Amino acid sequence: MHTTAQMLLKLKKVPNVIALQASKIKFPEKFKGTIIEKWADYWKNLFIDYRQMIQDLRTDIQDDPRKAFIWTTSLFGIYALAKNNPSEIDFKDKLRIIGNEMALVSEDCQNPTSINHLKFLNTCYNEGVIHYKSFGIASIMYTSELNSSCDLYKAHCSYLKPSYFSLPSRIVDVGLMGNWWNIYMKMASYDVKH
Structure with a gap:
């Protein structure tokens, strides 16, 4: 003091x-x-x-020192979140690392939930329907129905485009504090078959 x-x-x-x-x-x-x-x-x-x-x-x-302390810690917290916001490259790196680690585990020991999630993410990347969006302090990976280079009528018609209310169901992963949390939770016990 x-x-x-x-x-x-x-x-x-x-x-x-x-x-x-x-x-x-x-x-x-x-x-x-x-x-x-x-x-x-x-x-x-x-x-x-x-x-x-x-x-x-x-x-x-x-x-009001208490209010000043709250503002200061809030600003530092937002700065820390923004500084450690993961990018799409971090997501791809995590996906490759997990894929390489799962390749070393016998198929008899692999967790089916982890395998299905990894196959789903790889399929989304192959089809080009997975996208990255950063909000400064957090990021999301989400899927769309069609590839951005698709030129079908469905891609251009505003009535057939998905609504903003369907976005939560299309979110694949949430990145916060330098980690992608859904892939972290689904791959935590990838080598344990229940």
């Missing part, structure tokens, strides 16, 4: 010290009324606005 108070005190002094130094700087007479003076005024006003924002932030932190 003592170090937090010292940090807030230093934050309080910094804008005043910088403002004092800025007021000591004099602008030459030959540049008055030119674009250089307008440019300098712009940066001076921008600095004043940011100084006021820092002072307001400091008072908000002092008034």
Whole structure:
């Protein structure tokens, strides 16, 4: 608590010290009324606005530290999720690794659920109906009925396209915190036949 108070005190002094130094700087007479003076005024006003924002932030932190802590942890949490958001390449790599590991296991020992899921994903990739969508902090892999290069009437007719309400049933996997969770759960016991 003592170090937090010292940090807030230093934050309080910094804008005043910088403002004092800025007021000591004099602008030459030959540049008055030119674009250089307008440019300098712009940066001076921008600095004043940011100084006021820092002072307001400091008072908000002092008034409600619990709220500031919640906001800070939320922002760091969102940053961590965005930083560890898995890509489609991660999904393909995981699929190849699992396929290679399952090839080493005897067919008598392979879990049928894992085998069927792996065959389904490989079939979707072969048909070109599996797609990737990133939401910044999480990603999904979903299937469509037709390949994007398909030129049938069904692909162009708006009445035959799937609705947004059918999207949850078409989601194959959800990626969050650097892992694809459905493939992780279905392949956890791929070498155990019940």
